[in-house]
Amino acid sequence: MSGQRVDAKVVMLGKEYVGKTSLVERYVHNRFLVGPYQNTIGAAFVAKPIHVGEKIVTLGIWDTAGSERYEAMSRIYYRGAKAAIVCYDLTDSSSFQRAKFWVKELQNCEEHCKIYLCGTKSDLVEDDRSMRKVDFHDVQDYADEIKAQLFETSSKSGHNVDELFQKVAEDYDQLYSFQQMTEEKGVDLCQKKNSTFYACCHH
Numbered sequence: 280m281s282g283q284r285v286d287a288k289v290v291m292l293g294k295e296y297v298g299k300t301s302l303v304e305r306y307v308h309n310r311f312l313v314g315p316y317q318n319t320i321g322a323a324f325v326a327k328p329i330h331v332g333e334k335i336v337t338l339g340i341w342d343t344a345g346s347e348r349y350e351a352m353s354r355i356y357y358r359g360a361k362a363a364i365v366c367y368d369l370t371d372s373s374s375f376q377r378a379k380f381w382v383k384e385l386q387n388c389e390e391h392c393k394i395y396l397c398g399t400k401s402d403l404v405e406d407d408r409s410m411r412k413v414d415f416h417d418v419q420d421y422a423d424e425i426k427a428q429l430f431e432t433s434s435k436s437g438h439n440v441d442e443l444f445q446k447v448a449e450d451y452d453q454l455y456s457f458q459q460m461t462e463e464k465g466v467d468l469c470q471k472k473n474s475t476f477y478a479c480c481h482h
């Protein structure tokens with residue numbers, strides 16, 4: 280595991296074979312591994328610094344195993360996550376049902392975790408429209424309902440992958456800056472209160 284300082288914990292969730300590892304691999308190493316599919320066992324971690332304006336935000340990405348055998352383990356990895364990338368395969372409708380399961384989990388157990396829905400393998404549906412088994416508009420309606428962002432990506436071509444992680448980092452940075460600002464304002468208010476109190480006693 281990397282000893283790098285991490286700003287935001289990000290967790291990858293979704294049914295097995297949807298392409299979570301491939302998404303991280305494309306984003307972090309800009310490559311798409313071909314060869315026999317190897318399922319993730321437990322989880323894998325990687326830290327990646329990202330430029331957001333003039334700042335650098337380091338995302339600590341946990342790639343969990345999609346197999347239901349490891350479901351209890353995946354729960355450990357989303358604890359304290361600032362963002363969850365919930366993946367489903369655009370060519371597999373059952374994977375979207377599984378994505379909804381993870382969304383419910385997050386809503387019940389990790390309410391401050393921001394949710395990003397990610398439809399994977401967009402290259403396959405671009406090549407052959409009949410391969411698409413999850414309608415874009417249906418997911419967009421669902422995303423609006425749960426206040427999630429929606430991306431369709433391809434780890435094979437790289438389509439939308441950088442954009443997805445960049446948005447995660449930007450949203451985190453925006454929220455963090457806002458929190459910092461309100462905390463500072465809180466101190467100001469306190470100081471004002473003390474000075475009023477002093478003025479009041481003084482007269």
Ligand SMILES: Nc1nc2c(ncn2[C@@H]2O[C@H](COP(=O)(O)OP(=O)(O)OP(=O)(O)O)[C@@H](O)[C@H]2O)c(=O)[nH]1
Pocket residue numbers: 293294295296297298299300301302312313315316317318319320343344345346399400401402403432433434435436
């Ligand atoms: N065509 C295409 N194939 C993809 C894409 N992403 C992943 N795959 C393939 O889908 C299979 C599963 O990908 P993984 O990244 O291992 O899936 P995973 O979700 O990490 O699977 P688990 O570790 O079992 O949870 C592999 O054979 C990948 O090559 C993509 O964008 N396009």
